Amino acid sequence: MLAFVVSVRPEDVEVASDALWGLGVVAVEERATADGGVELWTSLGDTDPTTIEWPAQWPWRLVEVDERVADTWREFAEPIVVGPDLVVRPAWVPYDAPPGTTVLHIEPGSTFGMGDHPTTILSLRALRRLVTPGCTVLDVGCGSGVLAIGACVFGAASAVGIDIAPAAVPTTRANAAANGVAQRLTVSTTLLGDVTGTFDVVAANILAPTLVALAPDLRRVVAPGGALVVSGILAAAHAHVLDALAPLHVVATDELDGWVAVTLR
Numbered sequence: 001m002l003a004f005v006v007s008v009r010p011e012d013v014e015v016a017s018d019a020l021w022g023l024g025v026v027a028v029e030e031r032a033t034a035d036g037g038v039e040l041w042t043s044l045g046d047t048d049p050t051t052i053e054w055p056a057q058w059p060w061r062l063v064e065v066d067e068r069v070a071d072t073w074r075e076f077a078e079p080i081v082v083g084p085d086l087v088v089r090p091a092w093v094p095y096d097a098p099p100g101t102t103v104l105h106i107e108p109g110s111t112f113g114m115g116d117h118p119t120t121i122l123s124l125r126a127l128r129r130l131v132t133p134g135c136t137v138l139d140v141g142c143g144s145g146v147l148a149i150g151a152c153v154f155g156a157a158s159a160v161g162i163d164i165a166p167a168a169v170p171t172t173r174a175n176a177a178a179n180g181v182a183q184r185l186t187v188s189t190t191l192l193g194d195v196t197g198t199f200d201v202v203a204a205n206i207l208a209p210t211l212v213a214l215a216p217d218l219r220r221v222v223a224p225g226g227a228l229v230v231s232g233i234l235a236a237a238h239a240h241v242l243d244a245l246a247p248l249h250v251v252a253t254d255e256l257d258g259w260v261a262v263t264l265r
């Protein structure tokens with residue numbers, strides 16, 4: 001498999017790592033280089049790096065690596081406590097759920113969305129509040145399907161997942177089946193601009209530049225009286241995303257580890 005390797009200055013490690021986590025990667029390794037710099041090693045799964053908006057000041061290259069080495073993060077994966085009664089379980093990790101706990105079983109494969117990134121946790125928390133029995137949900141950038149699947153488990157009548165990464169389709173389908181919601185979830189690589197109709201709840205956990213680019217279509221697919229949850233954005237720098245989404249207005253902002261999920265209506 002191919003590793004996505006980014007070269008940064010030591011003072012940029014944190015913000016560049018955040019940018020990688022914002023893409024939904026499942027692991028980032030820091031390696032010091034002989035010239036005093038740092039390389040960040042990660043995997044973008046099946047995503048073509050030329051299709052992401054990666055800041056030009058951090059040059060990247062692709063390096064062929066042994067898949068078994070790249071998968072060592074799996075040994076350290078643990079159930080993710082999203083809320084007092086909501087847990088995302090990596091599908092290969094045994095877990096005895098306390099009574100009354102809702103458990104989402106997720107195998108990310110090569111897609112994004114293990115469930116452990118703050119933006120995924122925040123989005124799940126928002127969806128838990130917003131999803132009412134029988135509502136319809138659109139998950140833009142579904143990755144592993146974790147948000148769309150969560151919405152179905154929370155009671156949505158149906159959910160649609162879309163992602164530009166082809167691997168998201170079979171992975172989301174498999175995860176939907178593993179969580180018993182396959183009948184209510186459809187997933188495809190349909191572009192948001194080609195999605196017709198409206199949805200009671202729309203979730204988009206994608207980096208800020210993409211949210212801004214998608215803003216007109218995000219507004220269009222929210223049903224009258226419906227809600228939009230955007231995440232993948234930093235607490236310190238997301239006003240421009242909200243500006244792009246006006247006249248939708250903020251009704252809630254949830255923050256975790258410097259990231260936010262904003263609910264708009």
Ligand SMILES: C[S@@+](CC[C@H](N)C(=O)[O-])C[C@H]1O[C@@H](n2cnc3c(N)ncnc32)[C@H](O)[C@@H]1O
Pocket residue numbers: 021022023024047111112113114115119120123140141142143144145146147162163164165168192205206207210214232
């Ligand atoms: C941060 S991951 C979120 C994955 C999952 N929804 C979660 O919350 O963990 C962002 C996802 O958006 C997808 N994506 C990026 N740009 C997109 C676009 N313009 N339209 C649809 N999906 C996009 C990526 O392929 C990736 O799977």
